Amino acid sequence: MPPINWNTFSGELSFLFVGVGGQGIILASDILAGVGLKLGLDVKKAEIHGMSQRGGSVLSQVRWGAKVFSPIIGKGGGDFMIAFEKLEALRFCDYLKKDARVLLNDGAILPIPVIQGEASYPTNTQIVEALSSITRNVVWVNGTRLAEQLGNPRLTNVILLGALAQWLGLPDEVVLEAITERVPETYLAQNREAYFLGNHLPISQM
């Protein structure tokens, strides 16, 4: 994909954030919605609260455009997926367009049927192979491990945002401003560090 000029961008982009309750998905999608607004775009961000938080699958959707109508993407409508959990990338891949781009965090949270030994968790090779019928634009990020190295596993979300910003060529100052608006001041320095860590990852496919 050629680099986007964000000063003149007037197209539409739809992002899917998927993972498991408690991974910081809602915050990450909030920040990305804020980025869209700062870029002068119309923005909608849709999510589901409640029962799905209790260890269940979580899906948050962000749409950018000159004018956004539907807050939800619908099957086959997504341009980007940011998967905090590998299995969830497969679960929601029907929502992606052909050749959509997928940022895959190499982290697994085992669902109960797997813990019980009733089902097995797919390998990374199986996951990429399964996704390949829809897209080969898959980039792995070791967000969880990098966040642990920073001393706080909860920073995974901002590391992934950093990687996404790199992939999209977003201006750092805009993303950092959106982060500043949504993160408590005491955690700001950590989050900046996490953002740049993700933003400077050497990812060959980008």
Add this chain to the structure above:
Amino acid sequence: MKRLLSGNEAVARGAWEAGAVVGSAYPGTPSTEIMETFALFPGVYAEWATNEKVALDVVVGAAYAGRRAFTAMKHVGLNVAADALFYVSMTGIEAGLVIVSADDPSMHSSQNEQDNRQYARFARIPCLDPSDSQEAYDFMITAFTLSEQFDTPVMLRMTTRVCHTSSPVEVSEERMTVSTERKYPRNPGKYIMVPANARRHHAWIEDRMIKISRFSETFSGNRVEMRSAHLGIITGGIAYQYAREVFPEASILKLGMVYPLPVEMIRNFANSVEKLIVLEELDPFIEEQVRLMGVEVFGSRPTEYPANKSIFPVVGELDPFVVFHSAVAAGLLPRSQGDEVRWKEEKREIRFVDIPDRPPVLCPGCPHRGAFYVLHKLGLPVNGDIGCYTLGMTSPLNAMDTCGCMGASVGVAHGAAVAGDAERHVAVMGDSTFFHTGMPALLNVAYNQSDVLTIIMDNRVTGMTGHQDNPGTGKTLQGKETVAVEIEPIVQAMGITRVKTVKGYDVKEIERTIKGWLKMKGPAVLITREECALLPSARKRWIPLRVIPGLCNGCTLCFRVGCPAISQSPEMDPVHQRPLAQIDPLLCTGCEICAQICPRNAILLRSQVEMETSGDEYAPH
């Protein structure tokens, strides 16, 4: 200035700017954040009520007293509050009264799917149906004006998608003046609904609806967007967004007020287009009325069950994909248009692998787990209720047989008992549910002396909706210290003498108590008390436990508590060749339920882990 607000935040903001001074609600997804947000504004009184019916009575009281007030509840909350809805429609009000009803199409977090626009027609009140956060904000302010203009409560009908979608909102930052000067307006002829007054009022409210129907013809929230005359779409609420997304060329009659309908506007619109369809989520609420007007709607209605819709599904939430494919099936849109591939149904062979389900589960450290483990083990019939503990139904606990609505557990168990079911029924509900509707049901058990064993799982908070305070927590919605109502004396005052409180994590004591009570007749109440493990105060006590590899022999017993923190490790027991257990230190809270169940004491207790970290030797217990 434009702010990114969720629909719920926008409603709260609109209420505040409209000068609402009282808000009362019971938490319920997807409505909860409305009152939580309203409570933060200056110069307002906002509370968690014990249930939705109480909440509606409270705001009716405020509106009778001449103050703008509102309540917000999930769709099924209005079932609880329906009694109040109907009398306040009959009386009218002194100051604006708005009832926010948040429907949950597709039941993301609900027990049933219902279209609460029907309540507006049923109770003869106007209904506004916003399609994004801006309209949620605008319509909330409009709702108060309409309420006073027509002397009626007004329903603002939200749906999960509008509640939990954030979009830019232009807000005014200013609040309308709040009147504080008035004496209580006495008007018994208007506000006492004895038959003589009520008969007069029924005629009056029917007339009121005719007036509002006339008003709706010029209401700015109802508008025509003329594009191609080939297809016209009547739509409202979130469905408007799908109409714009999927039918960019079509002309649209966008209804902000979905009850009562603007008859002339609809007729004129129908006459200006070649083909007319109605696009709405859930019931054919608008479609039926449009057909009743004698206006021709494209698509034949199913003859077997004419209450169904002709083109779009009556079940579940709509989205652009569903709308597109329904339109294609009805012949309204071509399957593909040039390069347009959105929502194209492709045969996708992605199932090289099975994708394991990820059902919601009781969290690691959930204090409800102990009692459900025991109930599963004893194999008793369990009548459940609405809350986190409904997840006691999930595998491997499988410890629930029924769950209907708030407070149903005890009544349903009582019914089975008096019907002569030979098995002892256990009713299970949480602390907040006990205060909501559990109390009258338990009083019925006490009064009629059935053999129901009730477990009140008191985790000191309203959990499922995201940690709201309730009468047991000692705090109000606005953070004031208050009385922490005790459950035990309430139960005792009902005349139930067999009442015991056990710690939620004490599996052995829970089992001993239930087993003992099974031999006795009459009502019994067991209160299992333990703070929700996700509360900040409980998080401070988290200590991850550990499996001692030499002692674990892979017997799998600990897997049966259904804790996401315990899984099979890659290591095998050398004797039986079974995978050993392992505990995820990031998930484990140290509740010790697994440790109590382990027959080989292969899981370190908290005290042992603490000793270990302080450098001392430990001995297996």
